[in-house]
Amino acid sequence: MTDLTLILAEGAAEPTAFGLNATVWVSIAMLVFLGILVWKGVPGAIAAMLDKRIADISKQLNEAEQLRLDAESLKAEYEAKLADAAKEAEEMRARADAEAEALVAKAKADATALIARRKQMAEERIAAAEANALAEVRTAAAKAATEAAAKLIADKHDAAADKALIDQAIASVAKG
Numbered sequence: 001m002t003d004l005t006l007i008l009a010e011g012a013a014e015p016t017a018f019g020l021n022a023t024v025w026v027s028i029a030m031l032v033f034l035g036i037l038v039w040k041g042v043p044g045a046i047a048a049m050l051d052k053r054i055a056d057i058s059k060q061l062n063e064a065e066q067l068r069l070d071a072e073s074l075k076a077e078y079e080a081k082l083a084d085a086a087k088e089a090e091e092m093r094a095r096a097d098a099e100a101e102a103l104v105a106k107a108k109a110d111a112t113a114l115i116a117r118r119k120q121m122a123e124e125r126i127a128a129a130e131a132n133a134l135a136e137v138r139t140a141a142a143k144a145a146t147e148a149a150a151k152l153i154a155d156k157h158d159a160a161a162d163k164a165l166i167d168q169a170i171a172s173v174a175k176g
Helices: 003-009 022-039 042-156 159-175
Strands: none
16 A cells, blocks of 8 residues: 555544645635625626616616507507408408319329329339249249259269269260
């Protein structure tokens, strides 16, 4: 163990400076800091800043009151315009209903045509997929047959069969 560990393990006293512990020194430093703030006039500056903020808020409240009065006069004006707009809106709604009916009829016709095109495309895709699957099955069957034939030849073809084939090849070369 190190010396510091031994000292701490033995319960050594807390370090002090001029007979004062760390808590007292922090308290003294805080009092000095607060004294400097008061001496430099920081509380007065904060009070002046708050007074300015209060004046700004008061000004904003007065502006808000004026805006409220303006809004009430605008509200009355727009209520009159709203009545006129309601009449015009009713006329526009009647025209829109007629246009909507025409659009619905056109949309139904377009949807029917789209469904027919999509159905044709789907049928074509299905036919292509079937042809592709059939080709894959044929390829797999040919591969399986080739592998089976190779296995059969390998299983049935022993040294005696090899000797007979070699003798046959030699005889055919000798004749030819």
